[in-house]
Amino acid sequence: MGRPSISDTDRKSAFIRVRITLRQREALLALAKRYGCKPGDIIRKKIFAGHFPSPKMERVDLETYMELKKIGVNINQLAWHANSGKFPFGIGEQLTELKKQETLLLNLLQGNDWRF
Structure with missing residues (x-):
């Protein structure tokens, strides 16, 4: 069974290039690591949902x-x-x-x- 197909309206096919400083890039990568997702996911969630994703919690031993x-x-x-x-x-x-x-x-x- 293959991956389900995504409609054209839901497919992420448009690109936007943004210049940021090295410090901003490092901060974004640190956020991505903390939240356990990709930098683009953090940007999309903040812009379109108005908040950051929930931080990823490590399992308690x-x-x-x-x-x-x-x-x-x-x-x-x-x-x-x-x-x-x-x-x-x-x-x-x-x-x-x-x-x-x-x-x-x-x-x-x-x-x-x-x-x-």
Whole structure:
């Protein structure tokens, strides 16, 4: 089974040449890599849809997923205690540490390489 045919109105057959600086080209290529598509797709999406494509997210490995799950369970337990009127000793320090871990994991997932 071959590729489905594209109608003449949907076929991308017209060309437009645009001059850009080397810095702009590098920025466009970096965006294309970040979004996981071709530079022309980014330009078309921004011009005709009014926004950039959704960024491509890398798959989370099992170890990171389990760590996020543990943090979520801890936060839910602390929230349950706080909402029931029970404030265990040291809850402020625990919440601060959990927030730091959450921020670190989110930065790692988004590709940021900085730490606390």
